[in-house]
Amino acid sequence: MSWRDGIALAVRSVTRRPARTVLTILAVALGSGLLVALVAIAQVADTQVIGQLGKGGPTSAIAVLPAAATSAQLGTDSAQGGEVNPITLATVNAIQNAPGVSSIQTVLSQAVFVVPPPLGGSIPSFTGDDPDRRLPRPFADNLVGVDLKSSGQLPITVLAGRLPSAGSTSEVVVTAGYFDHLQLDIKHPETVLGVVIEIGAPQVVDAGGGVVRGRWTRAAITGVVAQNAAGGDLLGAQELASADRAWQLGGVDGNSIGIPLPSSPYASLIVIADSLNDVHQVRAEITTLGFANSAPEHLVASTQRYLHVVDIVLGAIGTIALVIAVLGIANALLAAVRERRREIGILKAIGARDGDILRWFLAEAFVVGGIGGILGTLFGLAAVTITAQVVDSYLVEQGLSNVSLGGVPLLTALIGVVGSLLLSLLAAAWPALRAARLPAREAVGAL
Amino acid sequence: MISVAIAAACAGCAGGPPPLPTGPPIPEGGQPVVYAALGASETVGTGLNDIALRARFAWPQLFFNMVLPRAGTYYNFAVPGITTAAALYSEVPQALAVHPTVVTVFFNIDDLVNGVSPTDFGTNLDAIVHALRQDGRARVLVGNAPAIDSLPAFKACQGQATGPAHCPLPAGITIPPQATVDAAVDAYDAAITAVVAREGATLVDVRAHSDVLTTNPEDIAADGLHPSPLGDQMLAALFAAAYTTARRG
Amino acid sequence: MIQAPVAPEAPARGVAVHARALTHSYGRGRHGVAVLRGVDLDIDAGSHVALQGPSGAGKSTLLILLGGLEAPRSGQLSVGEHDLLGVHGRALAAYRRAVVGFVFQHFGLVEVLSARENVMLAMSLSGVPMAARRQRADQALESVGLSHRATHRPSHLSGGERQRVAIARAIVNEPPLLLADEPTGNLDDEAAVRILDLLDVLREERGCTLVVVTHSALVAARADRRLQLRDGVVAP
Structure with a gap:
């Protein structure tokens, strides 16, 4: 048989x-x-x-902050920073040359004023004596600028929608903080997708007189993300943040009116080590260069x-x-x-x-x-x-x-x-x- | 001037119900435009005594969001109380630095209050518009002066206050007779019309709507002089209509 | 009556059986039970022999040995050219496939297979190519008059039909030795007569040797020769 x-x-x-x-x-x-x-x-x-x-990015990613590293830095996963230590292009180059470093992503964080919709002709007709017309209030926040072509190497997780197109200055994504500002329900991320907001970057002309000018752009919200690249509820292309940054740097320091000039050219760096095994060595190198840094190396192990x-x-x-x-x-x-x-x-x-x-x-x-x-x-x-x-x-x-x-x-x-x-x-x-x-x-x- | 104070204490700004459903009429696509607003207190949004209100309701902001493509950028260089003579040396160079393709120019009351003659006003305005036109690379819209004799602040200066508005003139300065003021406004508007014609700019006929802008209480801010949110919406609509008409033309 | 094709003359394809001092027992030592105690037997090729005797006389055991289900303990047993003493395992299985066709009292059909598949099963064990099985199975069923019931399962057939399927399965490989134990034991008289007629026809047609174990005088009467077993030996 x-x-x-x-x-x-x-x-x-x-x-x-x-x-x-x-x-x-x-x-x-x-x-x-x-x-x-x-x-x-x-x-x-x-x-x-x-x-x-890895907060959405590679687990071998190390966040470098513009703060001086303390002696306790290497013993812990979190950043142990002291006073401000600006991250400059020289810093980027120095870290790039360190052994075990695969790549570096620079991150900008720009102070902005956000005007949620409705805008322009969509504003409903005036009723009553409420000058705000019960509209969501514009608010101050930070726009995080990253190289979107390398978004896979950044601690960004898309929760809904998509990331902005690389290089686009008319698209942004928002975090849960945006929902908090507007008292929206994060369980319904679709409510913000496609919405156009107005973003204003400040330029202090006269700090004493409180004279500040805005550079205004508009962007459509393409997605909702969780991000750990830098502080801010808006995230967009580095080109957008760079232009806003250049506008602000064209003015004077407005620290006295709450609009200080940025203390560091870069808000943070995301350094990708060759592998998880290289993370400690790269962190040691960054610490030696004098920068506070964080990576979940002990936690991952x-x-x-x-x-x-x-x-x-x-x-x-x-x-x-x-x-x-x-x-x-x-x-x-x-x-x-x-x-x-x-x-x-x-x-x-x-x-x-x-x-x-x-x-x-x-x-x-x-x-x-x-x-x-x-x-x-x-x-x-x-x-x-x-x-x-x-x-x-x-x-x-x-x-x-x-x-x-x-x-x-x-x-x-x-x-x-x-x-x-x-x-x-x-x-x-x-x-x-x-x-x-x-x-x-x-x-x-x-x- | 738009005061964009990035106030850390804005946590208290949020409030009220969720936003209304919106369909922003912001035009899609098109060439990226750079819009510069030049002017004085009206252009800043002085009648809107709140940062958040100015960010939404200042008329250049409304204009920007009504007719300019989404990829556009907007700068407001206006300074309260500035005259055309001062603007020529402060606002204009700053505006030219951003290479604007659309410019709105709205000067009048402050020159009038400071006693600038219609001739000098016309000369200064011509220089401003000529520079901003950049040999035709920018579309320049110039608003003319509305009749101001009905404004509550004007009436307050005449001792005919009917509300909370106060006379904005410094103590010791008396306002000329109404007929003199009206004649001056007429002369300014004539100068504006002449400049617009000479420089190939677009006239925004604010004056034609004076009866609403300067007499309807809902269009006037509490100071009796500047536009309220509704007044700003009307101003923006006038500039938007002129822009759209000029583009079609 | 079964209308089986009748050959003009019976081909002599049966095998002769010879047994001398054939013994067999179950168990060993003190617990062993001797069932066959020295059987001497000669069956001519192509003959029809009936084995009779009381229960426990050794009829079934003799059939087991003739059918190659077990090898005898001692003595001589040859079926045709096959000497079965000391033959075990695969060789004995090969003997069964080549030489023996069994017809059981309780039919021994696989209940989950149709009549045709039961017949084909015997061929699959013999390694007949798949392509030839169906045709040969249908021929075998036709020869027992059951072509029209080929797709029916045993549970849907009468007792007589089941036995005819069993006979078709037994003859499909054309064995020279056909062994049947009480082939009509579970049938009524009419069906029994038809089965006996069929066996007669098939034996004559194919020339095989037919050994039938029976208690029935009617069945025994059909045989050329009747052998009586008593206490493990063939009675004189």
Whole structure:
């Protein structure tokens, strides 16, 4: 009997006891589904947790701040800074030349005045004596300017919509702080997408006389982000922030009226190390240069250790569930062998070899394990997807990044199906051997 | 002058219900424009005694948002109380530095109050408009002077105060008779019309709407002199209409 | 009556069976039970022999040994050219496929397969190519008069029809030795007569040797020769 004949016979045989077959398949499906779900969730959680430590950017990113590093800097992940230490182009060049540095992103932060809509002709007609006409109040904030072409290397996470086009001076994204300013609900980020706001950069002409001029531009809000590049509820192209910065620098210091000139050419630097292993060395170099800096290096290391333990535990739970399930296959096959002693004898009487009987029962395990494995994997992926969606909405609610399943669960799914098959065959080996070794005279019962 | 004080204490600014649904009429696309507003207190938004109000309601701000493309940039170089003679040497060079493609020019009352003759006013204004035209590279809109005899502040100077408005003139200076003022305003507007014609600028006929701008209490700020938010909206609408008409023309 | 195709003359394709001092027992030592105690037997090729005797006389065990389900403990047993003493495992399975066709009292059909698939199963065990199986199975079913029931499962067939499917399965590989135990034991008289007629026709047509274990005098009467087993030996 060929494998093909064996599988064909097995497919028929599993229909003899439909209830038992269905229950066995369900057990395997539950086991493999649990394994796939747990492993996938563990993997996604690993990626997401470590990713979260990078605040949306690479985990090997180091934030450099315009403050003098203290002696305690290297012992902690957070920035330990003292007095102002301006970050200049020379600073950028010095860090760029340090070993282990992959790239550097410069970040600007520009004081601006934000006018939310309605603007111009959209302002409703005057009613009553409220000069504000109950419109959302313009507010002071900071515009963070970054190189959007390298946004993947920055601690920015898109919560809704998209980032501005690289180089665009008429698009920005906003953070949860923007919603706070306008008393909007962050749970509905779509309410701000596409909205055009007006952004004014100040130029102090006469601090004593309080004479300040504005440079006004307008930008459409293309997305909502969580960002850790620098302080500010607006984030846009560096070109926009640079032009505003140049305008402000054309005036005088307005510290006395709350509009000081920027103390540092750059608000921060995001330094990307070659790898997580290089982060400490690069931080040491930056600290030696005299700049406070932060990177989640200690947190990443300890988190990875904890996650590894969680992976092992979750994987073990799933594996135990699957093993229990395939033991169900073994049990069902043993029962089938008991029930089919006469049939096995008859098959041998008409010429079946031990190997033919072995193939027959292994094929049954293959069919049951395969169907159970596929169903379980689909169930597991569905569970992961649903879990991801629930977690996703929670994370967005919390102003964190959303969950990306990536390609990892698909590999896990493959492993789930193949693992179910292999374990089923393994579990079937003993019952199948018992069946194969039954003497042909078992057919005597029928003689 | 727009006072953009970046007040850290703006936390208290937010308030009221969520914003109304909006469909900003800001034109999409088009060539990026650089808009410079030159003028005196009206252009600053002096009637709006709150930074946030000026940021939304100063008439150049409204004008910018009504008709200029989204990619445009807007600078306000206006200074309260400035005359054309002073503006020629402060506002104009600053405006030229940003290479404006659209300019609004709105000077009148302060020259009038400071006794500048219509001839000198015309000469200064011509120099201003000529410089800003940049050999035709910029479209320049010049607003003429409204009839001011109905303004509450003017009436206060005549001792006919009807509300909280006070006479803005320093003590010791008396306001000329109404007929003299009207004649001066006429002469200024004639000079403005002549400059506009000579320099290829666009006239924004504010005067034609004096009856609303200077008599309707809702269009006038509490000081009795400057436009209220509604007055600013009307001024902006006038400049916007003139701009649109001139572009079509 | 079954209208089976009748060959003009029976081809001599059956095998002769020879047994001398054939013994067999189950279990060993003190717990062993001797079932055959020295059977001497000669069956001519192509003959029809009925094995009779009381229960426990060793009829089924003799059939087991003839069918190659087990190897005899001692003595001699040859079926055709096959000497079955000391033959085990794959060699014994090969003997069964090549030489023996079994007909069981309880039919021994696989319940989840159709009549045709039951017949094809025997061929799949013999390695008959897939393409040939269906045609040969249909021919076998036709020869037992069941072409019209080829797609029916055993549970949808009468007892007589099931036995005819079992006979079709037994003959599809054209074995020279056909072994049947109480082939009519579960059938009513009418069905029993039709099965016996069929076996007669098939044996004559194919020339195979037919050994039938039976308690029935009616069945035994059809045989060329009747052998009585008593206490593990062939009675004289």
